[in-house]
Amino acid sequence: xxxxxRPRRSVLYIPGCRARALEKARRLAADALIFDxxxxxxxxxxxxxxxxxxxxxxxxxxxxxxLIVRINGLDTEWGAADLATAAVAGPDxxxxxxVESPEMIAAVAAGMSAAPAKxxxxxxxxxxxxxxSAAAIAAxxxxxxxxxxxxxxxxxxxRATHVPGRAPVAAALGHCLLxxxxxxxxxxxxxxxxxxxxxxxxxxxxAGRAMGFDGKTLIHPGQIAIANEVFGPSAEALAExxxxxxxxxxxxxxxxxxxxxxxxxVENLHVETARRLLAEAEAIRRLEDGAN
Ligand SMILES: CC(C)(COP(=O)(O)OP(=O)(O)OC[C@H]1O[C@@H](n2cnc3c(N)ncnc32)[C@H](O)[C@@H]1OP(=O)(O)O)[C@@H](O)C(=O)NCCC(=O)NCCSC(=O)C[C@H](O)C(=O)O
Ligand SMILES: [Mg+2]
Numbered sequence: 001x002x003x004x005x006r007p008r009r010s011v012l013y014i015p016g017c018r019a020r021a022l023e024k025a026r027r028l029a030a031d032a033l034i035f036d037x038x039x040x041x042x043x044x045x046x047x048x049x050x051x052x053x054x055x056x057x058x059x060x061x062x063x064x065x066x067l068i069v070r071i072n073g074l075d076t077e078w079g080a081a082d083l084a085t086a087a088v089a090g091p092d093x094x095x096x097x098x099v100e101s102p103e104m105i106a107a108v109a110a111g112m113s114a115a116p117a118k119x120x121x122x123x124x125x126x127x128x129x130x131x132x133s134a135a136a137i138a139a140x141x142x143x144x145x146x147x148x149x150x151x152x153x154x155x156x157x158x159r160a161t162h163v164p165g166r167a168p169v170a171a172a173l174g175h176c177l178l179x180x181x182x183x184x185x186x187x188x189x190x191x192x193x194x195x196x197x198x199x200x201x202x203x204x205x206x207a208g209r210a211m212g213f214d215g216k217t218l219i220h221p222g223q224i225a226i227a228n229e230v231f232g233p234s235a236e237a238l239a240e241x242x243x244x245x246x247x248x249x250x251x252x253x254x255x256x257x258x259x260x261x262x263x264x265x266v267e268n269l270h271v272e273t274a275r276r277l278l279a280e281a282e283a284i285r286r287l288e289d290g291a292n
Contacts, residue, residue: 102140126150151190
């Protein structure tokens with residue numbers, strides 16, 4: 001499956017120092033798993049976490065789930081060893097925290113000579129400087145395939161507040177989404193910290209999906225089902241996409257260029273969206289069947 005077509009509806013952070021959680025993740029329905037060596041691993045657990053995560057990636061057993069290792073920044077005492085270990089383990093991607101410049105991507109890419117060709121780079125957008133440089137970062141390296149929003153750090157750095165609707169970070173979300181799409185990159189929304197609040201999670205997922213994000217980062221297994229539901233195409237949307245394709249093809253066969261379905265026009269651009277939706281559904285089906 002091409003990198004860009006993989007489903008990333010639900011992207012779960014797993015503290016790298018929690019062996020039980022790393023094990024449990026083998027049976028969770030998340031599309032992608034981020035094994036976290038950064039914020040979810042306290043300083044005294046960094047080395048243990050690095051070993052546990054490398055072993056988990058090497059052992060596998062995660063089926064078709066995409067595996068990502070979030071390293072500590074190269075400006076920390078742990079970053080270089082995290083990168084060297086993660087590169088050898090060979091996950092699907094290495095996630096760099098607090099990216100602020102193309103040079104930070106290049107430095108990580110330069111340290112990936114031991115990594116297999118499939119190991120991509122993902123970048124966290126979570127500081128004001130990073131958000132303002134998002135376009136240059138997104139365009140900076142062929143190994144970079146995904147931008148991930150870090151709304152916790154962003155709220156902290158902006159001196160903002162977490163509020164329902166997320167107005168304080170809306171500009172940053174939109175800006176980074178634009179940067180990602182301009183370069184054909186994947187874009188994943190930030191986390192919902194209130195991990196037992198299903199209503200808030202659903203609202204955030206629906207808003208993120210409406211903006212165009214491919215999926216949401218999550219912190220607890222209880223959040224997976226809602227993210228999968230909201231970021232996956234609904235039965236109604238798929239039925240409408242099929243109807244649009246059929247109507248458009250019938251119109252074209254008669255020499256026309258604009259069809260009408262449910263009172264709305266369908267032109268070639270809408271057909272492209274309909275095809276993408278159907279391809280998304282097929283990719284989800286394949287992922288859930290364990291194919292890759
Ligand atoms: C938030 C938590 C600390 C809650 O953990 P816990 O109290 O253990 O919850 P439960 O008792 O309800 O757990 C039930 C079972 O599920 C397993 N579990 C819990 N969380 C995870 C997980 N993330 N991945 C896999 N498995 C998980 C528990 O082990 C229980 O299993 P069992 O014992 O077999 O029944 C905890 O969820 C947690 O630590 N979450 C991750 C926090 C995290 O990753 N934070 C950093 C990233 S978020 C961030 O900051 C993004 C960005 O950088 C930004 O700036 O925004
Ligand atoms: Mg962060």
